[in-house]
Amino acid sequence: MARRPDTDYDVIIVGGGVIGASIAWRLARNHLRVLLADARAIGSEASTAAAGMLAPGGEFDQPSPMLDFAIGSLGRYQNFVAEIEADSGLPIEFRRTSAIQIALTHTELESLIVRAALQRTAGIPSTVLTKDQLHALAPLVRSDAIGAVHYANEAIVDAAGLMTALRAACLARGVTVEEQSRVTSIAATRTSTRALLGDKSIDAASAVISAGAWSSGINVTIDHHPYPLPRSYPMKGHLLGYRLPAGSIAATIRHDHTYVLQRADGFSIAGSSTEDAGFDRTIDPKIVADIAVRASSLLPALRGLQPESVWIGFRPATDTPAPNIGRVHSSRLWLAYGHYRNGVLLAPATCDQVCREISAALE
Ligand SMILES: Cc1cc2nc3c(=O)[nH]c(=O)nc-3n(C[C@H](O)[C@H](O)[C@H](O)COP(=O)(O)OP(=O)(O)OC[C@H]3O[C@@H](n4cnc5c(N)ncnc54)[C@H](O)[C@@H]3O)c2cc1C
Structure with missing residues (x-):
């Protein structure tokens, strides 16, 4: 896989809930240099608070692409958990x-x-x-x-246990974890990204915003023009x-x-x-x-x-019916936020999609 040796990292992930931490872990498993920055601690917000239901039947009434995404994610769960357990050495309660x-x-x-x-x-x-x-x-x-x-x-999963294991799996796979590190802005172009963490500036080939409800508070420019992110709340x-x-x-x-x-x-x-x-x-x-x-x-x-x-x-x-997942135009910035009531359920599918797209862009 092509690297950018002139950057500090291949990918910087902003926000270490279940979405950001799973993407960081998977990218590091694929031998990328990953920085995972969290304003508080990994898994300190919604992802640890969640009840842990993996329950499309309680959430979706009609056929939709998002339901297909959720069914696919549930189908992936057993392997997702097994891989994190193997990398972290920690058991995760997951039961159908x-x-x-x-x-x-x-x-x-x-x-x-x-x-x-x-x-x-x-x-x-x-x-x-x-x-x-x-x-x-x-x-x-x-x-x-x-x-x-x-x-x-x-099924159900112990969401707090999943987050403890994900943090350990990230460290075991060589992710650089920076806690108490709030990212305030990201400047992305077609070839690189620069993130501001406090007074530190970090260069990475790609960046992911996965800061849950806080995501749209991050200032973003794309090709030097301000880019208002879809609202999160x-x-x-x-x-x-x-x-x-x-x-x-x-x-x-x-x-x-x-x-x-x-x-x-x-x-x-x-x-x-x-x-x-x-x-x-x-x-x-x-x-x-x-x-x-x-x-x-x-x-x-x-x-x-x-x-x-x-x-x-x-x-x-978010104001959109589905979470914001994917690349921003042709820049090196990806969004992965707005999972509302189903982020724990949707983590494996979101992680797969974002990692696949980032890996393809680095080739
Ligand atoms: C009461 C409750 C019950 C739930 N039950 C379920 C359930 O049963 N099943 C289910 O699938 N989902 C459930 N959910 C929803 C699920 O918890 C969320 O959809 C999911 O956790 C979102 O994950 P996330 O990684 O996007 O966000 P979060 O877990 O909130 O993580 C975002 C992270 O970003 C960090 N951050 C914020 N700003 C910055 C910044 N500027 N720089 C760096 N880091 C930053 C935060 O500190 C945080 O750690 C529930 C939620 C709640 C509140």
């Missing part, structure tokens, strides 16, 4: 637990069935569960639930963590905007909220109480239990 979307009324069940039929034509497999089948599969679900749709292919979400007996919730349980999933050790995550509140990091007790009520209505075993932990994160939203 499946997911169940429950119905409380006949009208609700009818509309879930119609939606599932449409989803099946788009490539998301599912089956309809009778009341008895539902309660056999999910005995903790409220007893008046009358049926459900079961998404057998869906935060959609805050709260999550609650409970301790339940391990194995008591086999599949992820969903109803409307509420879900509960369980990790192998019994740690159970209930979510969520969607708040247009800027980068406000405060935990709101009213929102916590609301999620606790909704979750314990779904699973009465949670009633009266205090959450062991509560946290927030900023989903990276």
Whole structure:
């Protein structure tokens, strides 16, 4: 692969969430010299906050290129995790637990069935569960639930564990990791990029902006002209963590905007909220109480239990219906941000696309 020996790095990656860290790791695996810069620490934002559902059936109603991208990404997950485990030496919890979307009324069940039929034509497999089948599969679900749709292919990953392993895999593959290093600007041309990290200027053949909700705050020029990036902004979400007996919730349980999933050790995550509140990091007790009520209505075993932990994160939203992934014109700058509610799910496919394009451009 052709290198630019006159530059400090082959690629600088701005932002070390699941998107940037996976791209950095993969490029370094392909023997490129990579700098991964993060304003805080690798995995300190949305990617570690995520619940870790890998769940196209909960997210997509209609056929679309983005759904195909998501299905492809889910199909890649097992290998993605295995490769990161091998490079990092750290285990990552990834399990095909499946997911169940429950119905409380006949009208609700009818509309879930119609939606599932449409989803099946788009490539998301599912089956309809009778009341008895539902309660056999999910005995903790409220007893008046009358049926459900079961998404057998869906999975969960421990997003925080994935980020710890990705950081280690990056280091093992020789990525230069610079934490507490905010990139303020990138000047890209058709042949090179220059990034400003504090008062340091770094030259790299190519650059990737993967700074999640913060991405469009970075000043960019393309061929010396200002280039306004597509807007990114935060959609805050709260999550609650409970301790339940391990194995008591086999599949992820969903109803409307509420879900509960369980990790192998019994740690159970209930979510969520969607708040247009800027980068406000405060935990709101009213929102916590609301999620606790909704979750314990779904699973009465949670009633009266205090959450062991509560946290927030900023989903990276954009004005476009899909994330911004790809090269900016013919310059050496790539964008990889705006994955909103599905960045953990979409990481393998995003990583594949960006790495393929960058490698092709360097040839
Ligand atoms: C409550 C909640 C639940 C979620 N649940 C799920 C789920 O179940 N499944 C799923 O697939 N997705 C889920 N998501 C969405 C998922 O977390 C995001 O889509 C994904 O983490 C985005 O990854 P990212 O790498 O783009 O951003 P981030 O993880 O936010 O990483 C961006 C990084 O860029 C750094 N940065 C910012 N500015 C700069 C700068 N100027 N210079 C250098 N570095 C910078 C930040 O410090 C940060 O580390 C959830 C999100 C939230 C908030």
